[in-house]
Amino acid sequence: MMLKLFAGLCLSFVIMSSVVPDTLAQSPYAYVSSDSITVGDRFGLILVVPRPAEAQIARPIFSAPNGASTIRFGDLIIFKRLSAGQVALASGDLPLADTLVYEAATFALDSAFVPPLRLRLVTNTDTVSVATTSFVFPVVSLTEEGMEDIVDITPIASFPPALWPWFLLIGIALAAYLIFRYRDRLRIEDDEEEEEEPEIPRDPPFVEAMQRFEAMEASGFSNEMVKEYFVELTDIVRVYLSRRIQIPALESTSTELLYHLKKWREETTDEAPLETKLAAILETADLAKFADSHPAEELSRKALSQSRELVEQIEEVVDELEQQALRREEELENADQTDEAVTEPELNDAELPAGTETDKVSENVS
Template identity: 25%
Template sequence: MKRLTLLTLLLALCTTVRAQDTPAVRARVEPDSIGIGDRFDYVIEVDKDLVQVVQFPEFTPAHHGEIELVESLPVDTLSREGRRLRLLKRYRLAAFEEGRYNLGAARVLYADKNIVDTLRSHDSVYLEVTTFRIDSTSQSIYDLKPQKNLPFRFREISGFLYLGAWILVLLTGIFFALRYWLASRGKGLGDLFKPAPPQPPHVVAIRALEALHHQKLWQNNRHKQYYSQLTDILRTYIDGRWGVSAMEMTSDEIIAAMRTVELQDKARMDLTAILRDADLVKFAKATPDGEQNEADYLKAYYFVEETKLVNDGPETVEDEQIKMKN
């Protein structure tokens, strides 16, 4: 009997020592009474041994929509005495509904050697949320006031008016300066909007021939396109130079029309050769060699150079066209 009593006492003592070694958990709110929309801190404190491991929970408020988590602050060490540590964890929350809330007991996960357990604080935590109280007997309630219309003031737009006046003065000065500059050169303001005078037909033709040469059409076996563009350049030049509607004529009609024009025999023969070669390529699907292609290009180039109008006197292109018609 004595041995049984002694064994019971030893078991009770071990249980008491183990209970003392288990970390202690406490919880509170700071402050415990707030107004709607205010923030408060849910605080958990743990006293534990140095080798014991505790894990604070991810705080999820039980009253969803009424209490919301704003910020979870890192764990802080409040004190250390020998092997004992005091840890503190803060959760910053906000409440949006009036009432008294039971936030429950704090829960902390605890691990020590082969022991894994959930520790709870002894008491539940309560929060009081209040709102503004309006005494309608002593305070009168009024409707919202309508928007007040203020009188118009000149200074509200004076800056825009001054800016517009300065811009008007600047534009006027630019106008008269430009007018004076043009008058000193014998021109008027209307000369600024006149279209550029048309370029002489031979200038247009030479530029078109140079552009055609850079395309390298016949070098890429595009002979038909090459001769079509070459003859179109000559037709346009003949129309602009002598007033012959060559764009609407066949090769034979162009040759016949050019018999009334004063030309050197070489120029007439070159024009005929180019038109005949072009017809063979376009209609008979002939494929000339590179030497012939280059030769026809040079014939067209020198035809323009040898027949271009050199304006040494009062005679112009229009004068020569009138002379041909007569």
């Protein structure tokens, strides 16, 4: 990965020190430093901006949100600016061009899209807006070389049938059966002699998640353990979601997990989008785990705080849903009891034997 990035930077420095062709000298353009970019690798995004001698590019070109260490631009993630320089143009109306190199990475599959980048050229008397042209470049998957086209197996060679494998198979099966019966008899005897130890009950999902969050806060943050820090953080969230709301969080990718959480929210509650907060957590964690990014300690602690808030928010929603279900069940039970109390006297009057009222009148007359 570093070799590809170094090659791209060398190419950009060659461009800075040479004369730019006239065909590309009149409009800004951008390109990547390598023609073979792998998912998660870092490479150079090179920006060339022709300009008049008295003009300057309005900065900053890329602006990160508050507290963020990276910038998302199309399918790219921009980390930092590596270099800046100027080159002279061979001909044309614009004599100079600024050349800027940024360190970037992408997690797109098959191809990555780079949108137009709008710039402002500022002079003493005027401001001109220009933009680069969007482009798409291929992204190489992580499949090992030589595995793209797997050759089919050769046909099975024909040999005369042999009987010894069958005898061997029967012998192995018989031996396995005898061993199984012997071990099963020992197990039954052990069960009769010893009482089974009771299983230790597992803590509820919310209690377990809070305990693991507190353990992370107590252990502190270390720059040498950034990857392990975010592996533990995302595992806490995934285990909680899997146990509490029964979505396939442990075996899902980040994109699939966001889809499952959004589907659950839309089916159960009107709560504000929970998946938006989860998306920010997963993006920071994926950069740390797969792109060798080292978020600042403040950003890492913020991800921990956001994870705790997300778990607490989902717990409140699930508790409310459970309370609503209990209230509906109690209302149904009360309604059934009321119906039984109303219909019982009516049944008693209807089942009164004939002649009972006549007998009562006769007794009173006597």
